[in-house]
Amino acid sequence: MSEPHQETPEELDRANARPVDEPAPTGGKLDEPNPSPVRGEEVLLEVDHVTLRFGGVVALNDVSFSLRKGEIFGLIGPNGAGKTTCFNAMTGVYRPTSGTIRFQGESVVGKKKHEITRGGIARTFQNVRLFPEMTALENVMVGADAHHKTSVISALFRLPRFWQEEKSGRARSLELLRFVGIAHRAGDVSRNLSYGEQRRLEIARALATNPTLLCLDEPAAGFNPAEKEELLQLIRKIRDTGVTVLLIEHDMRLVMGVTDRIVVLEFGKKIAEGTPAEVRDNPAVVAAYLGVPTDAA
Amino acid sequence: MDFSGLIDNFGPLTVTGLAQGAIIALFALGYTLVYGVLRLINFAHSEVFLMGTYACLIVWGFFGLDQNSAAPSVGGMLLYLVIGLVVAIIASGVTALAVEVVAYRPLRRRNAPPLAFLITAIGASLFISELTGVLTHRNQRGVPPIIQAKPLFTIGDTTVTNLQLLIIVLALVMMFVLDRFINGSRLGRGIRAVSQNPDSAALMGVNKSRVIALVFLLGGLMAGIAAVMYDLKIGVTRYDAGFLLGIDAFAAAVLGGIGNLRGALLGGLLLGVLQNYAAGLFGSQWLHAASFVLLVVILLFRPTGLLGESLGRARA
């Protein structure tokens, strides 16, 4: 089973204390050859020699990989390997100690969290973080608002833009709820949704921000095998709408079944990269992560 | 600005500030203890203090002492002081418990949101202080001269009186005792456990209700001591004395990092001294303004106070 790394308030404080809005250190590595060459396909996200330390802990150690547009990409590794940290660095929660992360050719390091989201990266959380007292629909509409332009003034005076965006946002949010299969719970407060529904709602909310890249942190936690199968279909469906998916997951059936390529982390270092089949047979990965069946130990 | 006013009086302003700060610190401990365990501002703590200031005056009154009495002998002084302290501690402790039982416990039973606690606390505070106001006709009550202030020793041009020394030493000793209790005793461990993880504490067999009551009681105890020291130092009490000093004490608790015992001491002393300096430099009317400016500036750089929060981590 996974060991959920909970982002405790103290950790978040610590992270927030780091000024995220300092100018990004430009590594000047743009001209260097790409560490994982992409065969003619468009690179969407590029993690470039990223290192991230918390005091003495090196959570990410010189990690590089890149995502191509339209693929489903897996990020796996033992507990504490740095997977969630990697997400956090991409979405502006943490700032890499060194290295750069480029999204659609532009560095995201040092950008505000909401700017990154508006720029096209959306995510879910390892431990569900919905707005518990808001309804499912409202939760999704918060996501949809990311691309709205209604100002306080136009909301106050109900200017045409308000009506137009409110209407389209609501319609789109309902559609997304339908898409993830919980339209019937639209009016319910999200705290009262079951665990599985909450996870789906998180996906809908993330999709509402209109992302180019969707990052899912252990979306199958809390799902039984049948639900996992549905999730697998959903992820494919999302990809088919043109969204690139980055997936953290400990359930190997799911990961092997859905991803196009996989990167494996261990102790913050990349130890393998390749197709599911390649990774499954990689002895280093077997030793560090997949392991020998427990009952044979 | 009057730099000479500050520089000429620097020593005495420091000492009187420390004495005032020590009272504020003892008072602030109550906020910090309750906050550490329950994560709520016990707004009624100011009235816990208020009851202490009156209780010792009333019991001294039984001995025929009032503001016009002559100063007692050394033996009498010690006797009256001890009696006053005991009675004030009891009064404050009982008030604190009563507030807990009447205003907080019913809400806890219903798992009410935190703001609700704040408002009942405000209600309790209003009730106690206003009732006191009506019953005393909002008059001041003078304090008998239990301790005649006498210079004890002089450093440079700064004399330290017996009363100032008593207040400062008492605050330090109480802090030390409280610190030992919280960190060293079984019950103290229970308090820390509830503050760090209430559910786990229950799983260890800690009676949460009892710990909460204990915390209010301890806060009351410290407020009782602070109240007697306040009476002796200020010389007068009134129905709004708690509210007035309570704001300082609350600020001190936050300044040091609310929930942190040593933070309360540090915050109290710092505030007391700073207020005096500000009064020397800008004039007495700016003393409270100065303390709030300091608070804002410090919180800007350290959003959780000087020593950070958490009763449980008081050690670290």
Place this chain on the structure above:
Amino acid sequence: MSEKASFRSNGGVRGWYGRQPAWVQWIVIAIALVLAFLLPYAGDIPLIGPQIVTEGIDWPSALFNMSYYVLLALGLNVVVGYAGLLDLGYVGFFAVGAYGTALLTSPDSVLYADTGWKWLMAVPVALALTMVAGLILGWPTLRLRGDYLAIVTLGFAEIIRIFATSTTTLRGDRGFASIPHPPGTWNGEPIFGVTDAVPYFWLGLVVIILVILGVRNLDRSRVGRSWLAIREDEEAAEIMGVRTIKYKLWAFAIGAFIGGLGGVLFAGEQGFINSQTFVLQFSILVLAGVVMGGSGNMAGAILGGALISYIPDRLRGISLGDTDLYEYRFALFGLVIIIIMVLRPQGLIPSRRRAMELKDREKEVAPQ
């Protein structure tokens, strides 16, 4: 049968109202408005009237006082109820609004030679000033959490009061006299005179209605959703694209604006203000009103705001045996607060959200 069941599950007046067709709702609103405007004449209702109106303080004046308390409650509700920012020094904005008006209009002001404006001219400037004050308070406190924010806001209000008391420009206790009243004449007489408070109450009521409409529009929009999201989980909100800083600042600015409105009206009615009015207890009382009424819900804030002004006024002239309860009014008021909060921790008219939340939470109390 099913009608009845749904009535129970969504009971009370609100449940009934929610199920009416739009035209019924409009009629209800219209009747409520007319009744509100007729409140000054409540004393003329046989039997009930004398129970309602105040003694010892002019009833229309008491109503006007309620109206600015309600404004303050509405404004604080935006800050505390919607955005979840605990503000213990809200009276500061009320003060800024009142002082802004006084500085621009009173003959006692140092600016009088240059400005000496009419009340109405001063209003927009005073309100702009309060919004700036809101931003000045909001900006440095953005990083602070709940209780730290509380003490800092309390400190800000105290600093404003001490500043007003101790600087010659703001005249301290001497105050500003002869602040002009709002404009307008009727049959050659000024509408806003000194002896009749009814027009002031009506003015207050109109302002309240406008504020309600405005806040409601904001609440039911992207802005309100953002506030709610920030209150629930600030970081998650930001990661979902909410500009948390911007919306927190808006909450402060809008709250300040509404508080400033209260101050402007207050100054216009009183004609005189000094630093004594803007004490800390005032803020704390308004906060108590908001939470008691039901924080996060405008109807609740309105009720709470009105009550904190009405209860003490109504206790004038009531005696129990030989004791006039008036003297005990704040002690009694404290008791009322405790009783209300213990019986209804969610407030008198909570928002549906809060009411539900509390109901759920109540079920989760571990055995005691």
Place this chain on the structure above:
Amino acid sequence: NSGSSSDDTASEGNCGYKLAFFGALTGSAANLGVNIEQGFELAIDQYNKAKGSTCIEVAKFDSQGEASVAPGVARSLVADKKILGIVGPPFSGESEAADPIFESAGIPTITPSATRVSLASKGWKVFHRAVANDDAQGPAAAAYIKDNLKAQKVFVADDQSAYGAGLADVVKSTLGSLVVQSDKTEGDGKQADFSALVQKVSSSGATALFYGGYYTNAGIIRKQLTAAGWKGTLVGGDGMKDPGLSKASGVAAAVGTIVTCPCSPPEAAGGTFVNDYKAKWNQDAGTYSDVAFDAANIFLQGIDAGNNTPQKLNDYLKTVNYKGIANTYKFTETGELDPSLIKVWAFKFDNSGDSKADVEIKTS
């Protein structure tokens, strides 16, 4: 309906009218308000006793001494058409807020204690002041410090109230170079620890401290000064003339404290006021109880003379020349006490815990 019926009942013997007290009866400023109300009520009581019936009724209006509360209360006062005159408001702040309403209703007021100078310059026709304003008291206090105490070094402080600061400013400018240092404190109920002020006073070498403020703060300051070993004299204005000062500080510390008052000692006026007051209210007359008593009597005399409308009574005040127990009263055009009648006395706290008349101060 009270308006129409009042005309009929009132015509016989000028009875059936009311006189109103307007001021603080509750709240933190209630002490002063109650002193005044009791003096006022005593006068009406005695008048009614003499008449053998409740001829003139007492109406009490509680403003809490707050400017923000005063207008509503004032409006409810003017709604009562039986009220012919008002004693009050006691404080200057509430006067600013309430007097425009009385002015517009045309009801005459006599304030026994609102001493802010500017009140008389607003053009209010109903405004009358039965005491000297701050401009008279400040120079007197300064003169006492200079001539009677013969202090060479004086420290001046105030509580930033309009009253206290106004007084202190006048004292400061009158004493000139004798003032070695000055300070300001926070107001009544907003500060209790005066150690910084005490320290400054002690180290300044001043032998007299003039404090512009009320007895509540003054009592604490006196006590803390004594505790710190300062041996000088505390001097203040009429706001400190209250036994409450010694109740806070202790009699021993308060002895010798000087308070000035633009009033004559009531015991000097002879008569039975002091004993009557004590008999009725079971406490000693306080600050301004006597002036309020006089103010009420001025009204009663006017009503007796047939001035049974507010308008007539107000006109009557323009001509009045009444010798009361605290003073002789004659009002100028602006409602001020005639300058020739202004007397300022110094009172000194003694072992009884109260202040006793010391000397009449001559400001030449």
Place this chain on the structure above:
Amino acid sequence: MLLEIDNVTLAYGRIQALHGISLTVGEGEVVALIGANGAGKSTTMRAISGLRPVSQGTIKFDGQDITKLRADLRVIRGVSQSPEGRGIFPGMTVRENLEMGAYTRRNRTEINEDLQRAFTLFPRLKEREKQTGGTLSGGEQQMLAVGRALMSRPKLLLLDEPSMGLAPMLIQQIFDIIVEINQQGTTVLLVEQNAQQALSRAHRAYVLETGRIVKEGTGRELLNDPAVKDAYLGVA
């Protein structure tokens, strides 16, 4: 029976987490509770230890009804839990954390004995004796939680996913320890995602699905049950 749960339902707000479950644990048994995420396993544990109120049904311990008893009083009667998420006191040292486990006990010598036993079971904790709980690694925290739960000398030990976050070698070890504790006379109710291991050590086991018990049997029976195999024992 040491523990008898009869038709217990429990809700978080509106979420019904347990829909009337009944189970028993006999004196000296190791009983395993398995099920998917969110099935209600931890909720069952919380109901037994008293952290959450049950809305219906009864819980009997040692023949007495403890349904409405406060959590801390249940500890005194002999119920001890190592909670999900470990519930370490982050500001206390390892030693203090362990001593918290013996909060209800007074006998110093016995407590010291048990402290030594915990250190013997988990030598790693001895090394870290003075380190604060919050700075321990996940696996160490898990050891601490189990060790702490043992410190009250419980009659019934509730273990909620004790293998969570432990390295494979340690997983083996912790199951050995459970067996050892059980052999020393402590009854154990074990919640595990690692169904393979749990079922092979348990005398009896229950399968929980969305708040209902859907299967029960001996460990071996369930281990060989095709449905269980498919749902809970699938590929790693």
